Amino acid sequence: MAEAALPIYWHGSVELVNEGIKKVKRGTVKELLPSAGGRPIYMVEYGKSNLPPRKANLSSALGGKDFNCYADKRGADYVPTVYFAGCIHGGEFEGTVAIMNLISLLETGVDLAGNKNDKLLSAAEKVHLILTPMCNPDGRSHIPFDNFVGHTFYDLRYYNQGIWKNGELCGWPECKQVHPIKDHVAYLGGYFNDDGVNMMHDNFFGHNANETQNVLDVCAEYAPDVAVLCHGGSNCPPLFTNLEYASGNSKREMIEMAKYIRPKYEAAGLVGFEKLGAGLESRAGEDAETPASFNLISAMHHCCGAPCITFESNQGLCDHGKLIFNNDQIYLSHMLMMEALCEWASDKYAK
Numbered sequence: 001m002a003e004a005a006l007p008i009y010w011h012g013s014v015e016l017v018n019e020g021i022k023k024v025k026r027g028t029v030k031e032l033l034p035s036a037g038g039r040p041i042y043m044v045e046y047g048k049s050n051l052p053p054r055k056a057n058l059s060s061a062l063g064g065k066d067f068n069c070y071a072d073k074r075g076a077d078y079v080p081t082v083y084f085a086g087c088i089h090g091g092e093f094e095g096t097v098a099i100m101n102l103i104s105l106l107e108t109g110v111d112l113a114g115n116k117n118d119k120l121l122s123a124a125e126k127v128h129l130i131l132t133p134m135c136n137p138d139g140r141s142h143i144p145f146d147n148f149v150g151h152t153f154y155d156l157r158y159y160n161q162g163i164w165k166n167g168e169l170c171g172w173p174e175c176k177q178v179h180p181i182k183d184h185v186a187y188l189g190g191y192f193n194d195d196g197v198n199m200m201h202d203n204f205f206g207h208n209a210n211e212t213q214n215v216l217d218v219c220a221e222y223a224p225d226v227a228v229l230c231h232g233g234s235n236c237p238p239l240f241t242n243l244e245y246a247s248g249n250s251k252r253e254m255i256e257m258a259k260y261i262r263p264k265y266e267a268a269g270l271v272g273f274e275k276l277g278a279g280l281e282s283r284a285g286e287d288a289e290t291p292a293s294f295n296l297i298s299a300m301h302h303c304c305g306a307p308c309i310t311f312e313s314n315q316g317l318c319d320h321g322k323l324i325f326n327n328d329q330i331y332l333s334h335m336l337m338m339e340a341l342c343e344w345a346s347d348k349y350a351k
């Protein structure tokens with residue numbers, strides 16, 4: 001179908017991300033392990049970089065009954081670390097766009113449309129930020145356009161989840177029933193790197209794909225106070241998925257963060273966010289007969305002990321449910337989420 005012109009601020013392609021990273025001057029760019037297909041993956045840092053004093057990894061520190069042995073954040077000069085990562089799945093452009101605009105704000109004082117956002121800028125400047133706009137550039141390269149607004153649910157499944165060799169849609173959750181999926185598909189969707197690995201369900205206790213290892217390494221090394229993987233969830237309302245297999249404390253902190261976000265959405269006139277943060281204390285997933293999977297956010301949590309969030313965004317599909325965000329609403333829902341979580345993190349350590 002014909003694609004409407006994208007907003008000027010919609011920088012979500014591999015090319016625009018790489019160009020944007022080259023322009024970074026105030027931030028510190030680090031090239032991480034490359035993708036399976038050999039594409040570069042970048043991380044950008046802003047603010048005071050913390051590597052909290054450490055004597056043990058997290059598991060051993062907790063075994064020793066003292067989190068501070070893993071990351072001692074009690075220093076008077078400690079600045080909280082907030083980690084935002086986009087494009088875990090290649091057809092989920094929304095977080096990448098938001099992170100590229102946050103980089104623009106921090107570099108130039110305005111977003112990619114030339115607009116100020118002083119609230120977000122001020123909140124972001126109070127924390128140590130780690131930004132990876134595109135964790136899975138291979139998956140991104142599997143999608144021949146930059147935005148799902150106005151596209152159909154069929155398009156989303158075709159391009160993001162792929163097509164089996166018999167011509168049928170892989171679909172969700174069946175696209176997770178074969179892993180890695182590469183040798184089983186006629187069209188390798190955006191979920192996957194060029195080896196057919198879905199980062200959310202990698203081999204965490206064995207050998208991970210580089211894309212996955214990058215995320216886990218950031219968590220283990222920098223000990224973020226909150227980490228967010230930005231996903232697109234077809235036309236779902238903005239929400240946090242449950243962090244299964246995590247400490248009760250982190251689940252409660254996620255509920256606190258949702259409480260920070262909701263009034264901002266309400267004031268901005270966004271709708272459908274009432275369930276943001278609902279059910280996060282539930283352990284029903286773990287206790288179910290087929291238990292919830294131990295996925296990437298759980299793995300991240302066990303590297304850093306912090307709340308690790310899957311933030312699902314509405315994707316503006318034209319034919320899937322009643323809640324259909326436009327580009328500006330998608331953008332706003334991310335910028336307010338990032339503002340709220342930076343505020344939450346700096347408030348946590350406010351003396």
Ligand SMILES: [Zn+2]
Pocket residue numbers: 088089092231232
């Ligand atoms: Zn996703």
